[in-house]
Amino acid sequence: MVEIGKPLDLAAIRAGHERIRPYIHRTPVLTSERLNDASSVRLFFKCENFQKVGAFKARGATNAIFALDDATAQRGVATHSSGNHGAAVARAAKLRGIPAHIVMPSSSATVKIRAIESYGAQIVFCEPTEEAREAKCTEVIKKTGATLIHSFENEDVIAGQGTAALELLEDVPDLDLVMCPVGGGGLLSGTAVAAKSMQPNIKVIAVEPANADDAAQSFRAGRRLVTEKKFTIADGLRTNVGEPNFEIIQRYVDDIVTVSEEAIALAMRAIWETMKIIIEPSAAVPYASIFDHIIDVRGKRVGIILTGGNVDLDALPWNR
Amino acid sequence: MVEIGKPLDLAAIRAGHERIRPYIHRTPVLTSERLNDASSVRLFFKCENFQKVGAFKARGATNAIFALDDATAQRGVATHSSGNHGAAVARAAKLRGIPAHIVMPSSSATVKIRAIESYGAQIVFCEPTEEAREAKCTEVIKKTGATLIHSFENEDVIAGQGTAALELLEDVPDLDLVMCPVGGGGLLSGTAVAAKSMQPNIKVIAVEPANADDAAQSFRAGRRLVTEKKFTIADGLRTNVGEPNFEIIQRYVDDIVTVSEEAIALAMRAIWETMKIIIEPSAAVPYASIFDHIIDVRGKRVGIILTGGNVDLDALPWNR
Numbered sequence: 322m323v324e325i326g327k328p329l330d331l332a333a334i335r336a337g338h339e340r341i342r343p344y345i346h347r348t349p350v351l352t353s354e355r356l357n358d359a360s361s362v363r364l365f366f367k368c369e370n371f372q373k374v375g376a377f378k379a380r381g382a383t384n385a386i387f388a389l390d391d392a393t394a395q396r397g398v399a400t401h402s403s404g405n406h407g408a409a410v411a412r413a414a415k416l417r418g419i420p421a422h423i424v425m426p427s428s429s430a431t432v433k434i435r436a437i438e439s440y441g442a443q444i445v446f447c448e449p450t451e452e453a454r455e456a457k458c459t460e461v462i463k464k465t466g467a468t469l470i471h472s473f474e475n476e477d478v479i480a481g482q483g484t485a486a487l488e489l490l491e492d493v494p495d496l497d498l499v500m501c502p503v504g505g506g507g508l509l510s511g512t513a514v515a516a517k518s519m520q521p522n523i524k525v526i527a528v529e530p531a532n533a534d535d536a537a538q539s540f541r542a543g544r545r546l547v548t549e550k551k552f553t554i555a556d557g558l559r560t561n562v563g564e565p566n567f568e569i570i571q572r573y574v575d576d577i578v579t580v581s582e583e584a585i586a587l588a589m590r591a592i593w594e595t596m597k598i599i600i601e602p603s604a605a606v607p608y609a610s611i612f613d614h615i616i617d618v619r620g621k622r623v624g625i626i627l628t629g630g631n632v633d634l635d636a637l638p639w640n641r
Numbered sequence: 642m643v644e645i646g647k648p649l650d651l652a653a654i655r656a657g658h659e660r661i662r663p664y665i666h667r668t669p670v671l672t673s674e675r676l677n678d679a680s681s682v683r684l685f686f687k688c689e690n691f692q693k694v695g696a697f698k699a700r701g702a703t704n705a706i707f708a709l710d711d712a713t714a715q716r717g718v719a720t721h722s723s724g725n726h727g728a729a730v731a732r733a734a735k736l737r738g739i740p741a742h743i744v745m746p747s748s749s750a751t752v753k754i755r756a757i758e759s760y761g762a763q764i765v766f767c768e769p770t771e772e773a774r775e776a777k778c779t780e781v782i783k784k785t786g787a788t789l790i791h792s793f794e795n796e797d798v799i800a801g802q803g804t805a806a807l808e809l810l811e812d813v814p815d816l817d818l819v820m821c822p823v824g825g826g827g828l829l830s831g832t833a834v835a836a837k838s839m840q841p842n843i844k845v846i847a848v849e850p851a852n853a854d855d856a857a858q859s860f861r862a863g864r865r866l867v868t869e870k871k872f873t874i875a876d877g878l879r880t881n882v883g884e885p886n887f888e889i890i891q892r893y894v895d896d897i898v899t900v901s902e903e904a905i906a907l908a909m910r911a912i913w914e915t916m917k918i919i920i921e922p923s924a925a926v927p928y929a930s931i932f933d934h935i936i937d938v939r940g941k942r943v944g945i946i947l948t949g950g951n952v953d954l955d956a957l958p959w960n961r
Contacts (some may be wrong), residue, residue, distance in 0.1 A: 349669070370917045432914070590954060594752070597690045597919040597950035630917035634910060640960055 329476060329569060331518035334483040334511065337384040341481060344383050344416055348372050348485075350492045350624075355595050360611050361619045365496065366592075367489040370600050370630025374408040374436065377485050377628050378472070381507055382409035384481030385470050386417055394419050397467035401425070401447075401454035404433045404557065405629055406472035411442035422467055424458045426450075430633045473507030474563040483511025489624050490519045498618065500607035501626040503527040503536045503577060504558035506566030512626065513573035524575045526616065528607045530555045531579040536562040540570065540577045554638050555585055557603035557628065576616075580606060584613035586638035592627075602638065604628040649796055649889065651838035654803040654831065657704040661801060664703050664736055668692050668805075670812045670944075675915050680931050681939045685816065686912075687809040690920050690950025694728040694756065697805050697948050698792070701827055702729035704801030705790050706737055714739050717787035721745070721767075721774035724753045724877065725949055726792035731762035742787055744778045750953045793827030794883040803831025809944050810839045818938065820927035821946040823847040823856045823897060824878035826886030832946065833893035844895045846936065848927045850875045851899040856882040860890065860897045874958050875905055877923035877948065896936075900926060904933035906958035912947075922958065924948040 348368045357363055369377035386398055397420035400410045407423040414421035421442040425434070426449035437444055447457040462469055471478065485508070486499060499516045503509040513525045529537050532551035539546045545567045550559055562570070570577075580588075589605035591612060592598065604627045610616050611623070668688045677683055689697035706718055717740035720730045727743040734741030741762040745754070746769035757764055767777040782789055791798065805828070806819060819836045823829040833845045849857050852871035859866045865887045870879050882890070890897075900908075909925035911932060912918065924947040930936050931943070 375917060593919055593954060597695060599913055599917040599919060634913060634957070634959060637954070637957075637960075639954060640957075 329479055329510070329514050331515060333476070333480040334487055334515050337477065337480040338484040338487055340387050341380060341383040341484065344387075344413070345373055345379050346371060347488055350489060351596060351598070353596050356591070362611065363622045364608075365489065365493045365622070365624045366596070367485055367624060367626045368598065369485055370598060370604060370627050372629070374405060374412055375629050375631040376405035376409070377482060377508060377626065378405040378409040379412065380484050381475070381478035381481035381511070382406060382470060383413040383416070385475055385477035386410065386413040388477045389468060393468055397421060397465055398470045399424070399458055399461050399465070399467040400470045400472060401458040402472050404429065405631060408433065408436045408440065410470050411437045411440035414442065415440045420465070420467065422461045422465060424454055424461060426454065432633055433631065436631070473505030473560070473566055476565070479507055479511045479566065479569070481511070482508045483515040485626050486512040486515040486624075487519070489626065490516060493622070493624060494520070495622060496520070496523060496624045497621040498524045498526060499624045499626070500526050500528060500610075502555065502558055502603050502606040502628060503529050503562065503570075504603070505560040506536065506562040506570055508626065508628065509574065510566040510569035513569060517573045525573060526575055527570070527577045528610045529577055529579050530558055530585060530606060531581055533559050534579045536570070537577040537579050539567060540574070543571070554582055555603040555606050557601065558606065578610050578615050580609040580613060580615055584609040588612045590639060599630045599632060600627050601629045601632050604630070649799055649830070649834050651835060653796070653800040654807055654835050657797065657800040658804040658807055660707050661700060661703040661804065664707075664733070665693055665699050666691060667808055670809060671916060671918070673916050676911070682931065683942045685809065685813045685942070685944045686916070687805055687944060687946045688918065689805055690918060690924060690947050692949070694725060694732055695949050695951040696725035696729070697802060697828060697946065698725040698729035699732065700804050701795070701798035701801035701831070702726060702790060703733040703736070705795055705797035706730065706733040708797045709788060713788055717741060717785055718790045719744070719778055719781050719785070719787040720790045720792060721778040722792050724749065725951060728753065728756045728760065730790050731757045731760035734762065735760045740785070740787065742781045742785060744774055744781060746774065752953055753951065756951070793825030793880070793886055796885070799827050799831045799886065799889070801831070802828045803835040805946050806832040806835040806944075807839070809946065810836060813942070813944060814840070815942060816840070816843060816944045817941040818844045818846060819944045819946070820846050820848060820930075822875065822878055822923050822926040822948060823849050823882065823890075824923070825880040826856065826882040826890055828946065828948065829894065830886040830889035833889060837893045845893060846895055847890070847897045848930045849897055849899050850878055850905060850926060851901055853879050854899045856890070857897040857899050859887060860894070863891070874902055875923040875926050877921065878926065898930050898935050900929040900933060900935055904929040908932045910959060919950045919952060920947050921949045921952050924950070
């Protein structure tokens with residue numbers, strides 16, 4: 322948890338970057354003339370779809386697990402995650418040589434289950450509800466003494482996720498705007514701290530599926546609301562924003578906008594077809610807001626964090 | 642045409658590289674630990690799927706069109722191509738500010754038609770047979786005075802295609818083996834000349850769909866055979882190998898092996914899922930021979946040219 326009186330700062334993100342450097346990729350920043358011309362903008366895509374485990378989640382989980390002292394680490398780690406964070410915890414635990422227990426809904430995509438198994442973690446299946454996941458995870462922790470590595474309500478996880486923006490701004494220092502999606506807010510809070518600390522004049526705008534818009538609603542209300550979610554193809558973003566994350570978001574983020582399911586699918590397809598890279602629906606959410614004219618970025622230099630590339634190729638949005 | 646007594650050499654490829662440099666991408670060479678481990682090999686993928694027009698064809702067409710003298714160029718260029726070469730000619734003609742006439746079968750994929758239209762070329766539709774294409778193209782040339790830019794039986798096209806291997810070997814000099822697919826043989830002949838000239842000890846192995854194996858059959862027979870083709874998802878490779886191309890192939894290529902349709906689809910999917918990049922079926926053909934244990938590359942350093950990334954996302958091999 323982010324402790325009161327000890328707000329996350331750039332130094333923690335830089336320390337995290339040093340800590341995880343041997344274990345993660347420094348991912349490339351790609352550009353596309355065609356997408357630039359289509360929106361009269363200069364886009365810089367930070368390709369975390371090329372990251373280890375196929376998503377930025379490798380950063381936060383690796384930072385949190387390598388930050389543990391030896392005695393604590395030896396008792397293992399546990400988390401509940403339907404996907405990329407689970408794989409990231411499993412991989413980091415394997416690298417550190419400690420046990421990992423991953424609680425995931427029995428309805429999870431096969432490709433994600435296989436990925437976690439390949440890292441040798443213990444998978445514990447549960448019912449596909451938030452309550453069941455948390456209850457099962459608490460049970461596992463009680464039984465094993467493992468440490469919970471929460472996917473976003475964890476200071477080291479947030480600092481780790483912030484390293485993507487750190488690298489982006491090292492590579493492209495003169496951005497007007499940085500964008501990323503928001504689910505639990507781990508990436509957004511880390512990104513916001515990194516970006517605003519490195520460049521006080523930069524704008525940070527988050528984008529959320531309209532069908533799971535609790536962060537946008539909370540941002541406008543000025544307090545954290547727990548809202549009802551409809552289905553979204555951006556399955557990484559169904560989570561409610563976390564408490565420590567929302568504190569940071571309120572302080573550093575300039576705006577949170579929302580996009581339709583159709584815009585997400587079209588934006589995803591546009592990036593696949595134009596850039597020839599595979600990104601998951603959640604990763605297409607920021608570009609969807611540009612593609613669908615939700616925000617005006619004409620003439621701006623915009624950094625976008627492409628969060629991941631783990632997609633079930635048998636269930637693409639345009640084959641439904 | 643490659644003239645007799647003036648065989649294509651590395652100097653022509655280097656000159657072509659200088660000529661096209663302002664107009665093409667120097668594409669990255671990507672690696673994947675997971676794919677390496679799966680086959681006990683070190684693979685270096687030259688990513689021409691990220692090339693302009695989404696395929697290596699941008700290299701050859703640009704070289705041929707910019708090599709024309711001004712008077713000839715002003716009368717325009719023409720070609721018959723169902724896909725990437727057509728787009729490459731259209732784009733290069735636009736860059737040089739001259740007319741382009743692209744003859745293509747009316748059955749061509751929409752995404753490829755749209756790409757060619759976007760470069761402002763004149764599309765001339767024809768029946769989907771080799772004869773109809775050539776007849777229509779001859780007719781267009783007679784009417785307009787345009788110069789034929791053949792997709793592989795053209796020395797400057799071959800030299801241009803060879804620049805992909807040139808860059809690959811500049812970036813990764815110590816390869817044991819270079820692999821690419823073979824259709825008409827433009828890429829293969831350029832690759833073979835570049836690779837063998839830069840590193841006489843390197844092996845060059847081409848891979849062909851078993852359903853369109855005229856080059857493999859010709860290679861074994863020691864003379865160019867025109868064979869009957871079955872359907873292959875590697876639609877860029879249905880063509881019969883060209884005459885000047887086959888001469889070069891006989892001289893420089895070490896072997897041509899074939900792969901099944903199933904292996905191509907599985908190899909394509911493995912690259913999509915593991916590397917998070919979009920490649921077209923033809924581009925997966927060389928890796929299919931490794932994936933399916935057709936050739937033994939254990940312990941070797943292998944360069945593979947990923948030829949392109951233009952795929953109809955509504956008709957993926959695994960959604961059929």
